[in-house]
Amino acid sequence: MKTTSLRADAARTLFQVLEQGKSLRELLPELQSQHKEQDRAWLQEMLYGVLRQLPLLQYWLRQLLEKPLKSNQKAVEHLIMLGFYQLAFSRVSQHAAVAETVGACQNLKCPGLKGLVNACLRNFIRQNLQQNLPDDKQILSGLPKWLYKKLLQHYPEQLDEISAAMNTKAPIWLRVNTTRISKDDFTAELDKADITYLSEGLPAQALLLTKGMDLTQLPGYQQGWFAAQDGAAQQAAALLAPQKGEHILDACAAPGGKTCHLLEYQPDIHCTAMDCDPGRLQRVEENLLRLGHQAKVVCGDAANPEDWWDGKQYDRILLDAPCSATGVIRRHPDIKWLRKGADIANLAQLQQKILHAIWALLKPGGTLLYATCSILPEENAQQITAFLQCQADARLSPLHEADNIDNPGWQILPGEMQMDGFYYARLIKS
Structure with a gap:
């Protein structure tokens, strides 16, 4: 397992998604395999978070970056937005968010931009920019303009609820494989393992876990007792x-x-x-x-x-x-x-x-x-x-x-x- 910079890898991945049109579903497993287990969840949380809040992060970036960065330096823009996300939306300490994000410039082969990244992050803190929210509802929705307009056209009354739901973390739904185990027997195994879930008012074979976890560690994964599948x-x-x-x-x-x-x-x-x-x-x-x-x-x-x-x-x-x-x-x-x-x-x-x-x-x-x-x-x-x-x-x-x-x-x-x-x-x- 190579030693690498978490934040540089996250910025590089954001660059691949946003500038090269690559799918996070393909990039993330390969990226996570290069890092220690405790860092894998952090990477996913940061990447998902930046992509959810992208219009707002770009809005802040435009206020602190005089002109866009070019070509091979473009990944540093994504690094700065990753820094903003840590400062505004995560539990990462201010010191770590700034120091580690600035340090990632070395790994991105842009050591000359350390000063720029440092200035952007420190100005973000000094100006308390996370309190500076735009009036533009599209930016606050976290949606791209084309999708915001479509949803406004088709769902004017539900738009705020829809955009909020799109920006929340999805729960884990399970479908009990009743050809292998009854739902009652499976829930008894979950109870034994102290795993909490909801089952009332759900589709016949469905359970809803109350917190996220590695599904391969649940009882009966290898035996095929269940599959992950959303309620819809x-x-x-x-x-x-x-x-x-x-x-x-x-x-x-x-x-x-x-x-x-x-x-x-x-x-x-x-x-x-x-x-x-x-x-x-x-x-x-x-x-x-x-x-x-x-x-x-x-x-x-x-x-x-x-x-x-x-x-x-x-x-x-x-x-x-x-x-x-x-x-x-x-x-x-x-x-x-x-x-x-x-x-x-x-x-x-x-x-x-x-x-x-x-x-x-x-x-x-x-x-x-x-x-x-x-x-x-x-x-x-x-x-x-x-x-x-x-x-x-x-x-x-x-x-x-x-x-x-x-x-x-x-x-x-x-x-x-x-x-x-x-x-x-x-x-x-x-």
């Missing part, structure tokens, strides 16, 4: 309601959480898990193996089924369509900065193409459950309304009383009942 995602199996002996397709299945849940909801089904990403399909295989389930795993493009489909129609299809992931920003704050406004129209077009292609794979009388982890109507209700208007053999199967063709489906907003943002619409082929 846990709605899919019951809404699709597979029946004994049916052929089910989970389209765009990776990493396999819903595939496994379908097999727990009704073990006696023939399930095909399909995805276009071979690397993520490996995760599906690993999850099936750990939880003790069997499914046919297929690598293929949902928009072009003729390349992989065997011609036999399915009784039920779960289509978890590629989307903006705006509903899971609290879990992946880099999504805010990796997504661009122009992506939404392209995603909606892809979803439409997949929906029409997959519909042909469904038996007459069969059920398709359309799902996204988005909260944008273009990807959700508007998508389903358009499909119902042009697909003569499709009809809506309502999920609640107000579910109709003009406003179809069930939109869960981030933080609602402690769940991620999610969307479902159920369709029947006549």
